[in-house]
Amino acid sequence: MVPPLALDIDGTLTTGSGRIDARVFELLPEWGAPVVFATGKSFPYPVGLAHFLGRPEVVIAENGGVAYVDGETIVLGDPAAPRAVVEAFEARGGEIGWGAGDTVNRWRETEVALSLDADEALLREVAAEADGRVEVVDTGYAYHVKSPDVSKGRALERVVDALDLPADRFVAVGDSENDASTFAVAGESYAVANADATAREAADVVLEESYMDGTASVLAGLRERDGSDPL
Numbered sequence: 001m002v003p004p005l006a007l008d009i010d011g012t013l014t015t016g017s018g019r020i021d022a023r024v025f026e027l028l029p030e031w032g033a034p035v036v037f038a039t040g041k042s043f044p045y046p047v048g049l050a051h052f053l054g055r056p057e058v059v060i061a062e063n064g065g066v067a068y069v070d071g072e073t074i075v076l077g078d079p080a081a082p083r084a085v086v087e088a089f090e091a092r093g094g095e096i097g098w099g100a101g102d103t104v105n106r107w108r109e110t111e112v113a114l115s116l117d118a119d120e121a122l123l124r125e126v127a128a129e130a131d132g133r134v135e136v137v138d139t140g141y142a143y144h145v146k147s148p149d150v151s152k153g154r155a156l157e158r159v160v161d162a163l164d165l166p167a168d169r170f171v172a173v174g175d176s177e178n179d180a181s182t183f184a185v186a187g188e189s190y191a192v193a194n195a196d197a198t199a200r201e202a203a204d205v206v207l208e209e210s211y212m213d214g215t216a217s218v219l220a221g222l223r224e225r226d227g228s229d230p231l
Contacts, residue, residue: 002226003171004034004163006060006156006182009046010141011175012192012215020049021212027219029053036060036159036170038152040139040178042108043068058163063137063144063178064155065110069162076158077110077150081133085145086112089126094119104142111146118143139176140196153181160185171222173215175199190218 007013013024028035037046038060046059047068060067065077086096097115098104104113114123116138123143127136135148160167168187172179175191177198183189184202191203192214200206207214 002032002222003169003188004036004165005031006036006038006152006170006172006186007215008174008176008179008182009037009039009041009049010139011194011211012173012179013212016194016211021216023212023216024049025053027216029055031055031219034058034163034165036156038064038156038172038174038179038182040113040137040142040144040176042105043073044107058159060152060155060159062108062110062150063139063146064150064152064181065146067155067159069159072162074155074158075109076155077147079108079110079112081130081147082111082145085127085130085134086114088129089119089123092122092126094122094126110150111144113142113144116140116142137178139178141176144178151181152178153183153185156182156185171218173218174203175211190214 015021035055036058037049039046040063043061043066046061047057050057058069067074097117124136127134134145137144167185170186172182172186172189175195177196179199180202189203191199191206192210193207194210209217
């Protein structure tokens with residue numbers, strides 16, 4: 001039997017240009033165990049991906065700030081301090097960087113995400129003045145201002161409890177520092193070749209292939225180990 005999965009999205013299920021790789025729609029719909037999509041994006045994104053794959057909506061969003069499993073939404077983060085820090089950042093001339101529409105933060109409940117074009121030095125300076133109530137995480141796609149008590153790994157612990165599965169049965173794949181906590185909870189972890197230094201250090205295995213090429217190789221290996229027919 002194939003193992004349950006905890007999969008990051010950006011940089012892990014995507015191409016180098018940021019698009020969802022078409023192989024996601026070939027390899028994951030019929031995966032014979034739970035698949036948890038764990039992302040820094042806001043809640044609608046992983047829910048939508050699960051929906052269009054025809055899979056149960058089991059997701060972790062906002063770097064662990066929100067989880068959804070077995071029909072229940074679990075909010076694990078408090079947005080008050082992150083929002084206050086970003087307001088202070090803007091008051092000092094900083095810009096969030098997504099433009100007037102800002103769909104990046106439109107549905108975000110527990111944190112604030114800023115463009116990589118934002119003034120990182122100023123952002124970290126303001127965050128440091130919050131007395132440990134926030135941290136800034138660079139996922140390679142955005143700067144996330146969030147509670148330090150929130151992580152994908154802690155959310156995964158809640159999800160696996162709800163699924164009544166042991167965490168050490170899960171295989172995790174990711175590419176960023178926000179995936180390190182997931183790797184610590186899962187029984188087996190892989191960093192794709194494009195992963196940052198934190199993810200590479202935390203993973204059990206650093207793959208030779210990047211992006212979805214790496215993830216596809218993990219899935220193929222798991223199927224072979226299980227004795228399942230390759231898709």
